[in-house]
Amino acid sequence: MRAAVLDRFGAPLTVRTMPEPRVDGGEVLVEVLATCVLPYAGEVFAGRRNYPLEPPVIPGFGGVGRVVRIGPDATRLGVGDLVWCDPTVRSRDDALTPDIMLQGLSSRGEGGARLARHLPDGAFAEFMRVPTENVHALPAEARDDPARWSCLGVYLVPYGGLLAVGLEAGETVLVSGSTGNLGSAAVAVALAMGAGRVIAPGRNRAALALLAERFGRRVRPVVLTGEEDVDRAALSTAAQGPVDVVIDLLPPSAPSSVTRAAAMSVREFGRVVLMGGVGMLGGADLALPYPWLMRNSVTVRGQWLGPRPANTGMIRLVASGALDLAPDRVRTFPLDSVNDAIAYAAAHGGPFDRTVLTPRAG
Structure with a gap:
């Protein structure tokens, strides 16, 4: 061969x-x-x-x-x-x-x-x-x-993460890294799974506009400034309510502050799933505050890909037309x-x- x-x-x-x-x-x-x-x-x-x-x-x-x-x-x-x-x-x-x-x-x-x-x-x-x-x-x-x-493999990555945190229909999802190849797939998968609203932060205005054009009002783009407190406030404003789930798919080149701003926009009892490459090549740690995690009962988990049944679920999502x-x-x-x-x-x-x-x- x-x-x-x-x-x-x-x-x-x-x-x-x-x-x-x-x-x-x-x-x-x-x-x-x-x-x-x-x-x-x-x-x-x-x-x-x-x-x-x-x-x-x-x-x-x-x-x-x-x-x-x-x-x-x-x-x-x-x-x-x-x-x-x-x-x-x-x-x-x-x-x-x-x-x-x-x-x-x-x-x-x-x-x-x-x-x-x-x-x-x-x-x-x-x-x-x-x-x-x-x-x-x-x-x-x-x-x-x-x-x-x-x-399918591109979509399977975020699908595995959203399955891991038990995304439910109608919930609000924030996709950290939404303008990238995997992040944009996460936006599509979250909506196909029934998310009521997806918050899509990023600096690439053209990519954010593409997401809004493809998916309509259920996607709320947010242009990031690089100032952590300002960005966190903007993300919360865009959600117009609690953020139930945060999924991070940022590449190794991204600073941990961007992931932290996204993660800390999640509500009390919210869930955060980390699937990206932040810190893999050095740089500052994520450093989520212990008191914030504990007092807000926030669940943070890492997830490397998904379980075997995720393949069947993904194939069904595409075959049914839920994921186009x-x-x-x-x-x-x-x-x-x-x-x-x-x-x-x-x-x-x-x-x-x-x-x-x-x-x-x-």
């Missing part, structure tokens, strides 16, 4: 012939039709994000494909099925605290690194070996546009143009811009 390989950090990916993966019990071989290229993929491959990826490796963050081969433990999947491949792989020998890796992208701790060494290669290839439990059947309509459906992917701007690239795709994704990382690699298009 042909695949795009990262031989070392800082080097361009090279497309070359590699052995086709061999699947064992508990695994599925998938022909990769489309995979989303994340806007920060170039930073990862350059080594600037310090992800524990171990070259040489075929990268790639999940995708849409056709089942080629299944193991004896697969009772519902069939050869030829169109499927979504979830990149979040969990160890099977500890149900309470499983080790986790992102296939073709990252891992957590030594246990996650061991998983990544066993299943290192991602979706930038014609074929991919995937754990059986990570393969999810897609509805028939996905066959018409697998490239668009391959961007049609307005997303999707640009596709063939496998041979993988480095062009990475550069394009970096330059087009705004709201609802999607870059897709198509290793086996057609």
Whole structure:
């Protein structure tokens, strides 16, 4: 098979012939039709994000494909099925605290690194070996546009966070980082899940206007000034009532003060979920005040991605029309143009811009 390989950090990916993966019990071989290229993929491959990826490796963050081969433990999947491949792989020998890796992208701790060494290669290839439990059947309509459906992974991130804090219909959600690629997806997901109102802070006025135009009155944009107290007051004013949930998806380059201003706009007994990269590359700590947390009974939790059933829930949201992917701007690239795709994704990382690699298009 042909695949795009990262031989070392800082080097361009090279497309070359590699052995086709061999699947064992508990695994599925998938022909990769489309995979989303994340806007920060170039930073990862350059080594600037310090992800524990171990070259040489075929990268790639999940995708849409056709089942080629299944193991004896697969009772519902069939050869030829169109499927979504979830990149979040969990160890099977500890149900309470499983080790986790992102296939073709990252891992957590030594246990996650061991998983990544066993299943290192991602979706930038014609074929991919995937754990059986990570393969999810897609509805028939996905066959018409697998490239668009391959961007499910972007939406799955905030969906996992909003599930973790138990978002309920009618609640007000504040999305910290709303003008970014993941943050704008969080706005869309929160509304699809029934949020009554979404507060969307940011400095990019054009991106804020795009969110307001796409979603109407349920989205309340707030232009940030960089002054923490001023911004916190503006966020509360925009909410016109209590903020029930705050979800943070800011990148490592963002200052912790922006996350803190958003988090401290939440109501008494409110919930805050942290999913971004603030502090990952150094900088000031988040430093939420102990008395404020305690006296207001605020729940703060970190969340790295979502549980396995989130994949089914996300597919249902899209299939039902509650989450509409049609307005997303999707640009596709063939496998041979993988480095062009990475550069394009970096330059087009705004709201609802999607870059897709198509290793086996057609």
